[in-house]
Amino acid sequence: MRDKLYPRVRFSAIFFCHGLERMKKRTLLLLRFVLILATILVMTYSQRGLNIASPGYVVALLYLLSNMMVYFIPETRLSYLYVTFGIFLIDVVAISLAIYFTQGMQTDFYLIYFLIIFIASVGQDIRGSIPIAIVASVLYGWLLYRANPDTSIMDPAILIRVPFLFIVALISSYWSASMRRELKSKKELEEFAHKLEQEVERITTKETELRRYSETVINSVASGVIAVNGDGTITTINPEAARVLGGKQEDFTDTKIKMIKGLDNLWQKMKEAIESDKPLERLQISITNAHSKTIPIGLSVSPLTSSDTKFTGCVAILRDLSEVKGLEEKLKHAERLSYLGKMASWIAHEIRNPLTVIDGFAQLLTNTKDKDKVSTFNAEIHKGIKRINHIIEDILTFARTKTQVKHxxxxxxxxxxxxxxxxxxxxxxxxxxxxxxxxxxxxxxxxxxxxxxxxxxxxxxxxxxxxxxxxxxxxxxxxxxxxxxxxxxxxxxxxxxxxxxxxxxxxxxxxxxxxxxxxxxxxxxxxxxxxxxxxxxxxxxxxxxx
Amino acid sequence: MKKRILVCDDEEPIRLLLNESLQDSYEVVEASNGREALRLATKEQFDLIIMDIKMPDGHGLEAIERIRERNGTVPIIICSAYRAMEDDIVVKTSNVAAFITKPIDIKALKTKIFNLIGA
Structure with missing residues (x-):
């Protein structure tokens, strides 16, 4: 998307003005090479022509050499204003000298000045182009003067061409500056977009991690956890809760709890907590799970408390009490058995004692003739029987279920x-x-x-x-x-x-x-x-x- | 002279029953609890002791042990309403002569006593 935005601008901008801070060395070398070619061209068609061993030839050679030196300047150094300014200064002076030595005044050599000014403005804005324009106009004036000492300042060649140098300097500076600005803002925009993208990615990762963490926490709870929103739709359910309800997590998520058969009691309590906005703790209810099994559960329900009204509903913590209830039953059974055992030994003792008395005296009676003794033995037998009866009364009273007699x-x-x-x-x-x-x-x-x-x-x-x-x-x-x-x-x-x-x-x-x-x-x-x-x-x- | 028997039971009618059953052939002395039995057994000479062991936790066993410490030879008959205790007690208590359970067969008891100490 962003590559499509200004493809043309992008291309030209990179080529010409890759930035004040770092003009591409390759670009500079290329542009200077063009300059040198132009200069040699001008020299070739000048009055004296380009002869080997002439001073003009030496200047051209040195000029070429200077470009090779530029090749060895470290790229980072090119960002210094004085370095590039020096290079452009060499360009202007070299061209002027070449014109001077080859007497090329009749050619349109001054156009090369425009070229240098243009390059300087690309490389350094107005700070580069205006000084170069000044130097160029001075040297141009000097060249005109040397060619014809009668040249007046009002000569049209000066009056028109010199202001043009400045106009080009201003226009190209303005153009390159705005281009650079555009490029810069586009670059910033790109950077900003990139940062934004990174941030979004970071937040998304973080959010996913956070969600996974809280899911892991909830899923690891040994108790069942079910959260519902205000209208009873299940938003969260952990594996234990799903197990108690007799299904998988995905069977219940996003389902309205009141629509699930057998959970009426649970929804009733949840509604109560939501409506009263008060937690309900340590309740015992029973539910019927998906396998139609009735399960006793221990339940605590807390309404969701948040300053954000978006989150309403409640969270229920439940525990499967089947096992506990089973143990309770076993314990009760064991207690009953233990009672039974105690009762048996108690009956053995309590009844055998009077039985011993009754049986013993009955045995004695057969051989007793003494009347007093007979009546004593009889009385003892009678007391023994009464005692057994009393014990039976006690057992019956104790064993009787709730009194049904009239009050x-x-x-x-x-x-x-x-x-x-x-x-x-x-x-x-x-x-x-x-x-x-x-x-x-x-x-x-x-x-x-x-x-x-x-x-x-x-x-x-x-x-x-x-x-x-x-x-x-x-x-x-x-x-x-x-x-x-x-x-x-x-x-x-x-x-x-x-x-x-x-x-x-x-x-x-x-x-x-x-x-x-x-x-x-x-x-x-x-x-x-x-x-x-x-x-x-x-x-x-x-x-x-x- | 009649041989002497100490009868220890916390139930008065049972003491009376044993007394009435045995008084023709023996001199019967009654004790209503273990402490009294120990006191009597230490002070006087008996030919036989009949001891009731009341509770499943073995009340009376201690008294038997203490009597054994002072008189190592006197035959002791344990009388209890708990049949299931028989094995336990015979194992735990040295020199218990016999174990009878309630209700008591008086004839059998008399034979047992006769076999142990004679008339």
Whole structure:
């Protein structure tokens, strides 16, 4: 494109004025050779002609020699003004001398001056051409005078030709200067275009690199990354996210997420984040992937925040939780098995002891005639059976799924009074609200509080005091059961509600597990605070009657 | 003079059962826990000890070891509700004479005792 712009100008400019700063040596030599030829031509047709050994011949020879010297001037030196000026000066003087010696005044030799002035203007602008024009006009005047001492300054040969020398000097200087300017600006333009091109290339490379880098970063993230714009079109998706969704990256890029089957939950959360402009963190949702498999995923969504409104949308980080969920299930299973194992050994022990008693006394009964002993043995058998029954009750209560029995309207204060009436060995005081009405299942609640109270009584040794405090809040009836017993160690506090965990020699390990279950069945809350050696507070929250 | 048997079990009805079963032929002394059993075994002379091992974690095993330290020869019968523990305990405890599981066959127990110490 730029080569086509000024092909002709370019050619002529290079030839004639390859720059003030560095006139091509080859050009200079060529031009001078033309000059020398012209000079020799003029000398040949002059009055005396060109004779060997004449002074004119010597001048011509020296002139030729000077051109050979120019050949040996280093090219860089040609850029110095005085060097080229000296060369042009030699030209003017040499031509004038040649004319002088060959008496060539009658020829049109002065045209050669125009040639030199022209060359000087090409090489050095007005700074070269005007001084050369001055020197040339002086020498021309001198030559005219030598040829005819009567020559007046008003002679038409001087009056017309000398101003012409200057006019040529000015015009050619102007021409070469403008040519040079044009060339220079064109060169600058070219350089500028070239630089621009380089810059564009650099920026493009940089941008590509940057994009590839950020792509590499996103693709290397172990979590899934999906970015969408404001209308839900997927702009970026990394391999992990594509894997979770059950496809390849290119299957999803530039697709509207709401159009993809099974991702409604994901788009819902993304929309929520975009609309509220607030990040959503640590969500758990499930999606259906391209293979129609339901996958639980952990999700965090952040709206894109940028001062540039061009970038709207959000970025979602997701994690495939299938494996984690699987592990959780396995753990639960293992826990269940471990419970089962504990339960089995617990049943073995708890039931075999009363069985031993029943079986043993039954064996003894066959050989016993003593009436007192028979009734003692019978009583022991009866106690053993009752104990087995109690254990079965506990197991059933614990194993029962959420209580389906009807919820009666109950006064908790009265219920507690009823329970504590039959306890005589410990002083129990019931304080606080006397009209706490709840909805609940009476037998379960009795079992709940009896279990807690029995635990407290078992824990107290010296000067046992049990305080029950009932209060109401907006939603709850809160009952604190406070004892001054030995308290519970931190380790045991952790296992407090674990089934079959007990610290008592005769405990079933089900008491507090049952308590927890009953509270849960009533949509309540249970808290235990304890300080070793200070006592324990059991706090039962039950929902107020609605 | 009757031979003396120490019965150690934390369940009172079981102690009563063993006592009632054996009192015709032997003098039975009861201990309700390992500490008491150790105290009695150190202080008095017994011909046999029946020891309950309650928990799967081996409560009572320590008491047996301590009794062995003081009286190396007295036969000990372990009585437990955990059948699965039998092998473990026999391996761990030196000189355990017998292992019986609950519920107890009283006739068999009596035979075992007779074989160990006579009437």
């Amino acid at each position: 009666d309207e109950l006064n908790l204060h009265d219920l507690l009074q009823q329970i504590t009436e039959n306890i005589n060995n410990v002083k129990i005081s019931i304080k606080g609200d006397e009209n706490p009405i709840i909805n609940g299942e009476e037998e379960s609640l009795k079992s709940l509080f009896l279990n807690i109270i029995n635990n407290s009584i078992d824990a107290m040794e010296n000067d046992p005091k049990l305080v029950i405090n009932i209060r109401k809040t907006k939603e709850w009836i809160i009952t604190d059961i406070v004892d001054n017993g030995k308290g519970i160690s931190k380790d045991n506090l952790k296992n407090l509600f674990t089934p079959f965990f007990t610290t008592k020699s005769r405990g079933t390990g089900l008491g507090l597990a049952i308590v927890k279950k009953i509270v849960d069945d009533h949509n309540g809350k249970l808290e235990v605070e304890s300080e070793e050696g200070e006592g324990t507070t059991c706090r039962v929250h039950l929902p107020k009657k609605k």
